[in-house]
Amino acid sequence: MLLIEGFQPTRLQSDQSRPPFKTSLFDGKPIDHPGTDTVDTDELTYAVDRLIRDGGVKVLTTTGSFGEFHTLLWDEHKKLIEATVAAVKKRVPLFVGCTNLNPREAIRQAKFAQEVGADGLLLGVPFYYQATVDNAVQFYHDVAEALPKMGVMIYHNPTHHRVTIPVGAFKKITDKPNIVGMKDSHRAPLQFVELCNLTKGKMSIFVNQTQMFPYYQLGAAGCWSFNVWMGPSPVVALRDACLAQDWEAAKQICLDLEGLNRVGPNIGNLTWRENVFKLSVNEAGYCTAGPLRAPWRIIPQEVKDNSKKIAGYWKGLCEKYPMAAEQARKTA
Amino acid sequence: MLLIEGFQPTRLQSDQSRPPFKTSLFDGKPIDHPGTDTVDTDELTYAVDRLIRDGGVKVLTTTGSFGEFHTLLWDEHKKLIEATVAAVKKRVPLFVGCTNLNPREAIRQAKFAQEVGADGLLLGVPFYYQATVDNAVQFYHDVAEALPKMGVMIYHNPTHHRVTIPVGAFKKITDKPNIVGMKDSHRAPLQFVELCNLTKGKMSIFVNQTQMFPYYQLGAAGCWSFNVWMGPSPVVALRDACLAQDWEAAKQICLDLEGLNRVGPNIGNLTWRENVFKLSVNEAGYCTAGPLRAPWRIIPQEVKDNSKKIAGYWKGLCEKYPMAAEQARKTA
């Protein structure tokens, strides 16, 4: 019920011992652009394992927007997939992101992911041109047919992928039984009800963490979160509140999560939307995401400041919503 | 003074003799998506050679939006680059497109292009997120530094690449002497004057074919065109009119070229903008572009009809503005 969007630890230029993590280690300095081996698989292994042991994760996805499918060389991407498969150890289903401008390349990458042991794909439509709805549906069908043993999770991101797949299209999309899920935060409540009616028993729809109230009541399977890489307990608390049908608690946690977007100016600005949150992972100390990759070479002071404010706010949430004793024991 | 945007002949599934070209050969059927070797280098060689011999081409670029950088596997892209270098035979400068979401991948591709003999790059900014102006400038500087012997032509495409690089930014961009050109059709006349003032002696600015009047008078180095793959003579006539400073003729040709966008409904629609013109190449008979690649699997009848209307209109222009006798002799 909790879908985690993977992140990509960037390899540091010099050797660094991980714990204890030093806050503000990078000070926003972006990675040197000519590097060609920038995935820190040790840190990735550490972080993935820690998150799974801390509980709550039911599905792990990699290399969406936050996970930077778009800044990796293919050799790096392969290394990332292999390391993640190894770190997950089949404890939860793993959906590998292979969103691409080019559908044939996406399928090529998906085949690699399948060969090395991933369970499924996280996949946005090719977006250089705005897709027609027909071709968006066809794309998901083509991939699902080409990889019939892989689960396909639709990555619905109208802002970046230029198209809103209308609710009505899911009647046809669900013809392929291995299209099993969607990450989607772009529906008004009534639309969401219709979406759930059309996909019931076929697809699990995951909403943004701040939407669990009231979308879980409306039929969401759970939520996705990339803030959990700053510590998962607030989102685990939200999940538990929803499972317990404690809507007042769920509402309050969602309001608290939403507050994250207001701790500084212009958080949500399209240019830095996910990037500021990557930097905040470095500040929060749960694990290390590393510096930004090119093309984010020049980082405004406002973004650096916001990443610190975000981490501070999240640490406050972790104190307000601590890990349950049982969980804490498990991970000790 | 005439910049040609390369196109990508798609390999046909069955053997086809090229001349005589059969109109409506493909009937809009898209290429089978699982193919992994879809660049028809024979046709590419034929078309590039024919166009250069017919005259007018002063710069050839490949794999922009029309040239489908976004639908090719890297192995195909390499083959395309090699074949184009071989076909051009240094008769005109060749700028290879390597626009990419990932700057490091763009540089990797650019290095390949350099190794096999290309003269320069056609390059849009990484566009998954909207670039800040600072990072857009930095990106072009990074590439220019990494490939100091290659000419860099900026591919300015605000619609697809999400950012308008403001005129003021060119003061800094031109610090790198190997940033030598830009393909740009997004400036009001007065802005264009300012742009030319800032880039004078450093960069050549190419506008859209329909903008030659009056932008050539304002300082444009020439125009780009992908319609020339339906026959170059109307655009060559436009170039000649401008060189002769026959502005009435230039204006009329521009009006005629603009008419191309009105021969059918919704030409200019973002989804099909360049694709309908690729299909029209097949209809016009000057060379063969082949069917569309994935993700354009389902093609509306309107698009198929428009491609025929476009080709018909262009053939009319070729009759109105025929190749000069001298040229015709050369290519006989």
Added chain:
Amino acid sequence: MLLIEGFQPTRLQSDQSRPPFKTSLFDGKPIDHPGTDTVDTDELTYAVDRLIRDGGVKVLTTTGSFGEFHTLLWDEHKKLIEATVAAVKKRVPLFVGCTNLNPREAIRQAKFAQEVGADGLLLGVPFYYQATVDNAVQFYHDVAEALPKMGVMIYHNPTHHRVTIPVGAFKKITDKPNIVGMKDSHRAPLQFVELCNLTKGKMSIFVNQTQMFPYYQLGAAGCWSFNVWMGPSPVVALRDACLAQDWEAAKQICLDLEGLNRVGPNIGNLTWRENVFKLSVNEAGYCTAGPLRAPWRIIPQEVKDNSKKIAGYWKGLCEKYPMAAEQARKTA
């Protein structure tokens, strides 16, 4: 709990007996533009009285977008206000629309409304330029101060009035105790929770009829509807379901109401958004709205067809959700 947006019966050019209403009487013919006395106060009186007697209406508003504040001469508007006051007979609170480009004119109109007995105002921000949030708040404060005995209902319409008033602004807006309500359908659920938290005990927030599920649960005071002029029973049924906390029923009615927007192509198109629903009132036969006023002089066939489809669909809803026996008796 049910807010009705008033409509404006347009006077017919020739004499017409009202009942029995003849379907398709106007056939979309717009009113002759030079008329200067186009408000049919007899029909207005009949329709307002019928709707109040049929039950469900708790607040009546006039002359919003659907009610055409923008197409009336001031002499007509005055006549409309007086006739509506007389028709309502204080049975429900009456909020008169005086949205205007010019705040001083809005206040002037509001004073007239107060003098002739209206209870409050329905008021959008001046929208020729996009208002700053500060000036939007100031505007509502200025009006509330100028008319301290009138209730002010904010008409929040970001599409037409160019500004979204952010939730945070309501902390200050509610300083004036006579700002008592808002018509608002532009908040995601969590935002709506925040809005209700900020306005609790001070303002009643009315959502669109299709949002009652789940916004009523989240704190909405009720919904607004202009479709009730085709017969109120579906919306009254929705209200009753919400009062009874029968959420499954409420959800189904909302889905049915939402279906209204899909009975034909391009319903929702900004140009005709409210106008097609005015025409559909004429087709449904509950009361008569009359032809469109200028500037809607040329009405596409699609709009005319849609108005018939909308009326047909609504009559189906009225059969599915008939008026309760008790109500039917009252209005017999």
Added chain:
Amino acid sequence: MLLIEGFQPTRLQSDQSRPPFKTSLFDGKPIDHPGTDTVDTDELTYAVDRLIRDGGVKVLTTTGSFGEFHTLLWDEHKKLIEATVAAVKKRVPLFVGCTNLNPREAIRQAKFAQEVGADGLLLGVPFYYQATVDNAVQFYHDVAEALPKMGVMIYHNPTHHRVTIPVGAFKKITDKPNIVGMKDSHRAPLQFVELCNLTKGKMSIFVNQTQMFPYYQLGAAGCWSFNVWMGPSPVVALRDACLAQDWEAAKQICLDLEGLNRVGPNIGNLTWRENVFKLSVNEAGYCTAGPLRAPWRIIPQEVKDNSKKIAGYWKGLCEKYPMAAEQARKTA
């Protein structure tokens, strides 16, 4: 050839002797909102007369966006029309702005303007909803028919009036011989050529002052300007350069005029676009525009600062492009 957009001097609350004008008199304090007689006809008379005597003005228009048709009570508007007619004394044609949400109200206002001696109308389409092209054309035809002796100048403002009237529509618009002009700054050069071809001999097209180069060469009748209320000489110099076909001079003046929009941050921001220029009139000292009217009650410091910078920059332009000796003599 120079179209001046009228401005509206706002009456000051206290008595003020006009010359010598005191810079920063108002310090951005907006006018008290309850006033109902806010047009300073003395200042209007002074300013209109001065501008006409200084030369260059060939057409005067009133109450467009800059001239605030949208903030005036009708009684004020009437007073403004009468005072302007009296001040112009038939020295130049006077086109009175009566843009309105309501076409019948626009015609009513236009009739008043005709009765008191205006020569024509400046008229944008009713814009509460986006007009269809058909209805936009019909609107201009309706007004032209209702006032056959008045010249109609189309006020084309896609940003505020929500619709771009396509070039093709002017074939029909020009059917009415008293539609004689358009204020339009929204065409690319080639479109403008087409527009001029369609309207030749029927309509005069006025572009923005910064577009005179190169649009005057393309067929513009002249330009409009509201900056002339800070002193007309730079725009008169531009006109003279164009008449003399001195394109280098015209280009340079246009570049200088364009610089006005960059003297401070966010000039051009939709909210303050014309308002900051109204405030700058007060700072420049050529005449007095007075404070802003409601709804501009709270003015950000940035706007106040920009108005001073604009005035300073313009005064520099007036020194660079002084009034010709002959003109100076006339107005001495």
